[in-house]
Amino acid sequence: GAVVSQHPSWVICKSGTSVKIECRSLDFQATTMFWYRQFPKQSLMLMATSNEGSKATYEQGVEKDKFLINHASLTLSTLTVTSAHPEDSSFYICSAMTRAYEQYFGPGTRLTVT
């Protein structure tokens, strides 16, 4: 149990376009999901906390108008990178929290902006 999926697993887009990444909890409901960004050879940095039915809480320095988060259901959160630029290229990872407050991570989405 406790499986989290992400889609797509990798995406290449042109500068200025928007990209949507989905995070799904497959066998449990998650009122809270988290979005992280990981640059090569670095650790995970929390971007935002996504709560079902309410606005996301963004970490300091993360632009909420650029990284749009929608937690529309108890099993789905989406991250949309708007007007992507090459510096947004990164590995984006989501996690979903179970009722026992354990976080399970998705496999990540590699975004490359050309």
Next chain:
Amino acid sequence: TQLLEQSPQFLSIQEGENLTVYCNSSSVFSSLQWYRQEPGEGPVLLVTVVTGGEVKKLKRLTFQFGDARKDSSLHITAAQPGDTGLYLCAGEKAGNMLTFGGGTRLMVKP
């Protein structure tokens, strides 16, 4: 600056050797988790330690939580090539948010 400092950052050892990875902080955490991450994949939870002084064993891996719940260590006995990966510690605070350490990249050579 990292709230959680992991050391060493990189470690390359021969198969069969033992190693210890440290995770230190000046903050107190309600729990501390250890993950292993392979390239191109998400982190996989290895263990959660909650009580100060707690020791947990997972086959050849031994995890310890400091008495003051500010630090932790991961000890691997007789490392194998399959142990190669990025080891991450993460401290949990209010709101169930995790703060990750910088990671320790381990390579075990056959």
